Amino acid sequence: MRRPSRFATNLAILLLSLACRPIFAGEEKELTALEIFDRTLAAFDNQRTALRDWQYYQTLTTHQFDSSGKVTARGTWQSIVRPGDPRPLEYIGERMEGKLSFFKSESSSGPAPSPSASASASPASKTKPREEPEGKNQMESAAEAVRKYDLRERYNWKRLPDENVGGEGAYVIAFEPKPHQNARSREERFFSLLAGKLWVSRSDFIILKMDVALDSPCHLFWILARVTIFQFTYILEPSRGPRLFRLSKATAKTVVSFPFFAIRQKHWLTIDKYEPRTAHGTAPKNPRPSLSPRGEE
Numbered sequence: 001m002r003r004p005s006r007f008a009t010n011l012a013i014l015l016l017s018l019a020c021r022p023i024f025a026g027e028e029k030e031l032t033a034l035e036i037f038d039r040t041l042a043a044f045d046n047q048r049t050a051l052r053d054w055q056y057y058q059t060l061t062t063h064q065f066d067s068s069g070k071v072t073a074r075g076t077w078q079s080i081v082r083p084g085d086p087r088p089l090e091y092i093g094e095r096m097e098g099k100l101s102f103f104k105s106e107s108s109s110g111p112a113p114s115p116s117a118s119a120s121a122s123p124a125s126k127t128k129p130r131e132e133p134e135g136k137n138q139m140e141s142a143a144e145a146v147r148k149y150d151l152r153e154r155y156n157w158k159r160l161p162d163e164n165v166g167g168e169g170a171y172v173i174a175f176e177p178k179p180h181q182n183a184r185s186r187e188e189r190f191f192s193l194l195a196g197k198l199w200v201s202r203s204d205f206i207i208l209k210m211d212v213a214l215d216s217p218c219h220l221f222w223i224l225a226r227v228t229i230f231q232f233t234y235i236l237e238p239s240r241g242p243r244l245f246r247l248s249k250a251t252a253k254t255v256v257s258f259p260f261f262a263i264r265q266k267h268w269l270t271i272d273k274y275e276p277r278t279a280h281g282t283a284p285k286n287p288r289p290s291l292s293p294r295g296e297e
Helices: 006-018 033-050 138-148 186-191
Strands: 002-004 054-065 071-081 090-097 103-105 155-165 168-177 194-201 207-214 226-236 248-257 262-276
Touching: 033 155, 033 168, 033 194, 155 194, 168 207
Parallel strands: none
Antiparallel strands: 002 103, 054 071, 054 262, 071 090, 155 168, 168 194, 194 207, 207 226, 226 248, 248 262
């Protein structure tokens, strides 16, 4: 079964991580955009600590399209995320129909290479997938990336007029990349081209909504390939219980263009439920998870 490439998954989880439900409260007036960002980041750290005895179920669904908009392949991956646990995510359900580009395979058949493949690899190469070393929980890696790639200083931040989102008062802050950034890695190149807006709850600095997109095409991997479209939207669902456990959904549209063709995909990443933490490897498996995004079955 093919699994999402490390970079593609980490990127989606990083953006979702920034939008997760933190526990932080404070009443201050006339905050700057950077002060709002700092309080949101600090709140996220507090949230990770608060969830040390909890776990949540996460579903990533990806559809690939041809130039006419017809679905040609799709896959879904269900996993358990345990904040603070350094071990890799525990996958409990995987399913794929067709051939998704940029997704690695655990079988001996060679899939199209992932974005984390060598920059010299051909997009049409057919190589046996190599085993990756056991890494950190992708949520933990995503949290570290916020500081590793210095997202605070990478952008110009601007506070916009406050708005109301889902019945809650929200700060609105916008960001755009600073010019002439030092971008030596593919991640730095990508982050240096992102721009967007965040809607942050005035009461506790929860991110209620997030829109992020590429400001210009990005040469992310392979000399001839460009990411020409990346559009990410996150929405926090209305509360149905404790504020810490609010569900969320995020979507991302991506187009990777080559000289004679393009790979078009849409991704849905949802947090499906919370529960007290259980031992790793004890959760029941889902032998046939749905290939339709939550709410669109």
